[in-house]
Amino acid sequence: MKLRKIEDLFLTMLIFCAAIFFVSCEDKNNPATVPPGAESGTPFANVPSTENIIMYEVNIRAFSAEGKLRGVNARLDAIKALGVNVVWVMPVYPVGKLRSVNSPYCISDFTSVGSEYGTITDLRELVEGAHKRDMAVILDWVTNHTSWDNKWMDSSNWYTKDGNGNIISPPGTNWADVAELNYDNRNMRRAMIDAMKWWVTNANIDGFRCDAADYVPNDFWLEALSELNALEGRKLIFLAEGARSDHFSAGFQMNFSWDFYGTMKNVFRNNYSSANLFITHNQEYSKVPAGKRKLRFTTNHDESAWDATPMTIFNGKKGALAAAVIAAYLGGVPLVYGSQEVGVTEKVPFFSNAPINWSLNPDMLAEYKRILNFYNSSDALKKGMLEPFPGSEVNCFRKMYDSLQVLTMVNTRNYNVTYSVPPALTNTTWTNVFTGEVITFTDTIRLSEYAYLIMKK
Structure with a gap:
């Protein structure tokens, strides 16, 4: 019985060593190679x-x-x-x-x-x-x-x-x-x-x-x-x-x-x-x-x-x-x-x-x-929260955060466009971000090809 136990232990160790050898051959690059x-x-x-x-x-x-x-x-x-x-x-x-x-x-x-x-x-x-x-x-x-x-x-x-x-x-x-x-x-x-x-x-x-x-x-x-x-x-x-x-x-x-x-x-x-x-x-x-x-x-x-x-x-x-x-x-x-x-x-x-x-x-x-x-x-x-406005040729949207507002209008066409200003924006006054010009919207606004207006209030 004692001899059998020794033989079993030897066989177990042999299998374990073989497994270690197999893994080391297959995974030669372990994390230690970093x-x-x-x-x-x-x-x-x-x-x-x-x-x-x-x-x-x-x-x-x-x-x-x-x-x-x-x-x-x-x-x-x-x-x-x-x-x-x-x-x-x-x-x-x-x-x-x-x-x-x-x-x-x-x-x-x-x-x-x-x-x-x-x-x-x-x-x-x-x-x-x-x-x-x-x-x-x-x-x-x-x-x-x-x-x-x-x-x-x-x-x-x-x-x-x-x-x-x-x-x-x-x-x-x-x-x-x-x-x-x-x-x-x-x-x-x-x-x-x-x-x-x-x-x-x-x-x-x-x-x-x-x-x-x-x-x-x-x-x-x-x-x-x-x-x-x-x-x-x-x-x-x-x-x-x-x-x-x-x-x-x-x-x-x-x-x-x-x-x-x-x-x-x-x-x-x-x-x-x-x-x-x-x-x-x-x-x-x-x-x-x-x-x-x-x-x-x-x-x-x-x-x-x-x-x-x-x-x-x-x-x-x-x-x-x-x-x-x-x-x-x-x-x-x-x-x-x-x-x-x-x-x-x-x-x-x-x-x-x-x-x-x-x-x-x-x-x-x-x-x-x-x-x-x-x-x-x-x-x-x-x-800010996005508020989109309708328009096929002009992409128009407002972003609002606390008391801040930014209005963006972009003509997406390579020709002049007359845009119908949404009712929510008519008679509102804005300041052009890049020029400082003050603008009050009426019913329409004309935008040249690919023109954009960035306004704030």
Whole structure:
């Protein structure tokens, strides 16, 4: 009996060691592989609340002739002058080489800065410079996939496989340059969360814009954002690139306003009634909890690279500015994609370097400053109750907060329009925000092509 017990114990130990060996072979990259690092800087004390955010997206490759982080740092004053308080920096990580198309969203290492952009020191200096100017910094983060030569490939069960055991690209996409991660694997999840924490503590960033968030399970987002929010002394911003309503319950403060963007294009390009903007706005916000926001934009890196810039989509400088007023003022977090403020007409790639000419259209830049800085100063626009008014060609709405009121009228057409002033506004007196002119409305008002009036009382 005693000999049998020894034999059983030996067999049990043998099985246990074999299991440990198998797991170690399959999961070679455990959370301990996240590189150590020291805390970098004091957590930023002035991270804006969601309702106060004005966001600016940086395409590093287009921002300067060198396409490096230092080129972004050099333009922080110009970004701040727009009224911006959150800077979203597109991916800073090394780009994979295997099957690559040079997309910055094809990441070979989640815990280092790609040499083409500079160093971790350069990123820390950028973050410190932004903080000194009262701007938070969020990094683009890719959780759905990696490059085919990412070091995580040593653990094949961290990836989604087909029936033959082959790692696959994300199904339903044409993203052949990346491999989809397997969120049934707990070790992969742990490593992903630890990598996100690493950037918060080692680069002193203030949150993440999470790429392709709709492709990642909600329970992962709930786990990851809960752990990140528990980091001591940190107030973090989370933006989901997606439209799922469960993003908000997981901890995201914002997600993308794709439907509103589509309606904007139809109104300006296809002469849809501007009343559709209110319909889409209400539909989007019917799924948004109190305190959360939709990100509103007239372009971003995808649209300006693959579709066209606002100068083309919204029919020139006047149309681009008119659309920007609606996107910023109707309700949501305004986004400016670096390039639109100077009216770039050519597409802006992000798989390659194509430096922006920052000297273009200074008059347009000045107008963006006026539009956004007024938004920044107006509690009525940021927090106010929306009162829409009828109109097919003119988008007209009032925002009210306490005793403050802001009235916005935008001609969405490339021709002059005579607008019938709603009865609620006739014989009311307002002050033009940008000119100081006092206006008392009668029954009609004439607006030139793509003209807008911003008034307060």
